[in-house]
Amino acid sequence: AQSVTQLGSHVSVSEGALVLLRCNYSSSVPPYLFWYVQYPNQGLQLLLKYTSAATLVKGINGFEAEFKKSETSFHLTKPSAHMSDAAEYFCAVTDSGTSGANSKLTFGKGITLSVRP
Amino acid sequence: KAGVTQTPRYLIKTRGQQVTLSCSPISGHRSVSWYQQTPGQGLQFLFEYFSETQRNKGNFPGRFSGRQFSNSRSEMNVSTLELGDSALYLCASRPRLAGVYEQYFGPGTRLTVT
Numbered sequence: 001a002q003s004v005t006q007l008g009s010h011v012s013v014s015e016g017a018l019v020l021l022r023c024n025y026s027s028s029v030p031p032y033l034f035w036y037v038q039y040p041n042q043g044l045q046l047l048l049k050y051t052s053a054a055t056l057v058k059g060i061n062g063f064e065a066e067f068k069k070s071e072t073s074f075h076l077t078k079p080s081a082h083m084s085d086a087a088e089y090f091c092a093v094t095d096s097g098t099s100g101a102n103s104k105l106t107f108g109k110g111i112t113l114s115v116r117p
Numbered sequence: 118k119a120g121v122t123q124t125p126r127y128l129i130k131t132r133g134q135q136v137t138l139s140c141s142p143i144s145g146h147r148s149v150s151w152y153q154q155t156p157g158q159g160l161q162f163l164f165e166y167f168s169e170t171q172r173n174k175g176n177f178p179g180r181f182s183g184r185q186f187s188n189s190r191s192e193m194n195v196s197t198l199e200l201g202d203s204a205l206y207l208c209a210s211r212p213r214l215a216g217v218y219e220q221y222f223g224p225g226t227r228l229t230v231t
Contacts (some may be wrong), residue, residue, distance in 0.1 A: 032218045041205055043121070043222040051218060064209075090160065094218050103218050104150065104173055107160040 002027045002093045006108035012115045019078040021093030021111050023065075026072065033074040033103065034092045035065055044090065050074060061085070086115045118144055121223030123208050129229045133195040138226045142189050142210030148172075149191040150184060150220060156203040163206075166212055191214055195228075203230045 003026045013019055025031055027030045032105075036044040048059025055067040065076045073089060092105040121139045130136050136140050142149050150173075151163040162175040166185035183193040189210075195202055207218035 020220060035220070041224075043123075043224045044209075046219055046221065049219050092160075103214070104162040104165060104175070105152075105160075105220060106162070109159050 002031065002095060002106045002109035004091050004093050004106060006091055006111050008111060009057075009109065010114065011110045012114040012116060013081045015083055016080050019063075019076070019081045019085065021076040021089050021091075021113065023074045023108060024072050025074060025091075025093045027093055027095070029095055031095070032103075033065075033067060034094075035059065035063070035074075035076050036090045036092060038086065038088045038090065038110075040087075047076070047089075060087065079113045081113075082109045083115050083117065088112050088114055121208055121210050121221055123206075123223040123226050125150065126224065127229075129231060130198050131199055131231055132200060132220075133197050135194060136198060136204055136228060137192050137194045138208075138228070140191045140193075140208030140210075141225060142191070142208075143212075143221055145178050146210035146212045146221070147189050148211045148214055148226045149185055149189065149207045150211075151191070152179075152207045152209065152222075154207060154225070158209070168225060172214065198230045200230050202228065204228060 005024045030038040034049045048057045050067045058064045086111045090110045091108045094103045124139045148167045150165040165173040169185045180196045185191045205225045207225045209222045211217045
């Protein structure tokens with residue numbers, strides 16, 4: 001079984017500051033990992049994905065994440081926060097072992113990012 | 118390409134009623150999954166359909182059911198609604214099963230059960 005832990009439910013940063021959102025996973029097989037963002041009253045938008053290629057993954061809106069197998073982590077970072085980054089962020093894992101056939105996403109609880117002017 | 122669309126966006130139902138939600142995937146996408154999002158339980162997988170067949174199912178009671186049509190559009194149905202069914206129901210699509218793991222989400226249907 002897979003699981004995702006996102007420590008803390010709320011992160012607040014100043015505009016222009018580094019954004020770091022933490023994600024740790026548990027998986028019995030090599031995982032595929034994702035970060036999604038959800039703005040108020042909207043669905044989930046895919047920010048980036050790790051599917052066993054490069055361990056440093058670049059996504060949209062200046063976000064990137066690094067897969068670290070030894071730490072079972074996939075933390076999301078952005079060098080400089082913008083007011084428009086305020087949203088809820090979800091880390092998700094899926095099982096690569098089935099070649100996608102029974103692939104379902106298991107999500108963390110989500111982290112709300114606030115950006116102070 | 119147009120994204121995943123869901124109708125209706127908002128619904129208010131009474132306990133004991135049933136409800137049907139609709140999802141149209143991205144054009145060319147043949148797999149549709151459904152997720153329930155609540156403040157307490159977060160995002161939970163309901164089921165996935167591909168080629169009109171349920172391929173995977175989450176841990177929800179039988180009151181939750183779904184189907185997929187030949188044009189890949191999907192519906193989910195919840196019978197005998199309970200207050201705890203109040204949630205945002207999200208639909209997601211992907212082009213195929215093999216080798217594609219990321220899913221693309223619609224805006225959701227907000228269901229309120231009173």
